[in-house]
Amino acid sequence: MKKRLLCFITLLTATISAVTLTNNVKAATKWNTSKSVTKEENGIKYSAYLTEDGKESWIYRIKLSRKLTKLKLPEEINQAKLTRVGYGEELYGEGHDSYENVFGDTIEPWHGCYGTLSNDDKNKRAIQQIVFPNTVNQIEAATFTGMTKLKKLEIPKQITKVPAYAFAKCTSLTKITFAKNMKSISSNAFLHSNKVKTFYCPKSNQTFAVRKGILTTKSGKTLVLVPNRMKKITIPSCVKIIRKKALNGSQATSIIIPKSVKKIEKKALEAKKITKISLSSKNKVYKMKHNCIYRKSDGLLVAVLVKTKKINIPSKIKVIDDTVSVMGKIGTRNEVHIPKSVKKVVEYWMFYGDATIYFHGMKPPVIESQYDGNEFTALPIYNSVYVPKKAKKTYIKWAKDRDGLEWHDLHTF
Structure with missing residues (x-):
């Protein structure tokens, strides 16, 4: 009886796994990326993929052979309704470290590259408006990055997500109207689109609203x-x-x-x-002192306003981690004075690579890292560091114990 029951459970598990695998395969192969189709009209060439059933199309590349002020996307490609726009994640390959916009420009925001001086630049930069068919329900990351003449944007009503860098560096963009079905938006979707003064969101949207x-x-x-x-x-x-x-x-x-x-x-x-x-x-919950905001309950440093050369962290601060907001510009000319009250610092905790750091405690704070054994990455190894003269050996040992620096150039005060 036990053997029969075991066989039944094994068979049931295998069946469930097979169904799950089949469903995942179906989801993964919705788009036939092995065969690209094209559509050319009015000096614009659209490259697209179709779904396996041929009912939907996805424009992943646009090539312009002339200047135009309005880009009106087609409602269909090869009689398949347009539902997706942009160079999708599955086209990059494993471990990609950059994006591509729909015009084929390489986008690397972390290196200041927004595709403003690359492929089809003159033609792309003439576009002031994009008109989407209502069938579009998906826009990829960085799809329209670098469209410096784009002035007005009305996101298609079926769009539920505005992804990372979707409209970054659109430096002429002033007005944005969100879709009524939008449910999520990346914080960097409009990064460096610095003329955007306000947002508009229909009252029918059930997730978001615009206030002031x-x-x-x-x-x-x-x-x-x-x-x-x-x-x-x-x-x-x-x-x-x-x-x-x-x-x-x-x-x-x-x-x-x-x-x-x-x-x-x-x-x-x-x-x-x-x-x-x-x-x-x-x-x-929060209090402000010395241009610093901290949480009262546990002394977590939340934000620092850089107004003077010398930044004095309040003695109420006990923890500094990687959630700190830096307001204003910070550089090597600034001094950050860490009081002895700080008992813990967390990886990429503050002013990483910027400012000169002064530790005032005779005993160094505890270091935490998100990766076990890599606590040395939380050391201020790219900063000039000053510690109390009598505590120099203690701080050098602190660093060595974490496979960090010997700090021959560690300064004292």
Whole structure:
């Protein structure tokens, strides 16, 4: 009986696995990427793939042979309705470290490469408007990056996701209307599109809303994204959470944080041009001192406003990690003074490679890394470092024990 039961369970497991594998294969082979089809009209060549059933098309490349101010995408390719646009993830191959826009330009934001001076440059840069058919429901990462003359954008109503760098470096873009079905947006979707002053979102959208030009969740409890050109940011009093990198690319010079805010996520306030920040004294979770914002409950450093050469981290700070938002510009001329109250630092914790670091504690803080055994990566190995004269040997041992530097050039004060 036990053997029969074991055989039955084994057979059932194998059947479920086979069904799952079959479904995954079907999902993976929805698009026939082994055969490309083309469509040419009005001096534009579209290269596309079709689904296995031939009912949908996906434009992955556009080649322009002339200048045009309006790019109107076709409703179909080879009688297959257009549903997808952009160079998709499955076309890159394993371990890719760059993107391609729909015009074939290489996009590497981490190296300042946005495709503004490459393939079809003169023709691409003349486009001021893109018109999508309502059938489009998917746009790929970096699809329209570097379209420097694009002024107006209305995202297709079937789009649910605006991915990374989708409209980055579109430096003439001023108005963005989101789709009614949009459910998610990357914080860097409009990176360096610095003329975007406000967002528009239809009331029928069930996920997002726009308040004072700022994109929030429908309830208003979460601030999602701030348009880059907005100079003075006043966070609505209904906001409780400021989402990760919500100010990504922001050109704002000032920000007001209300008492309602209970959670500030990773690098949520980071922006290079901010010179003034105001945090409500009635906020129960966060406090501001010496131009630093920290969490009262555990002394976690949340944000630092760089206004002077010398940055004094408050003595209330106990933890510095990689979630810190740096507001303003930081460089080697700046001094960051870490008080003895700081007991723990976490990998890529702060000003990595920038500023001169002063540790004031006789005992170094504990280092944590997201990778076991790689704690040396959390050491300030790319910074000039000063420690108390009497603690020099202690800090050198601290580094050596983590397979870090011998620090022959470690300075003392």
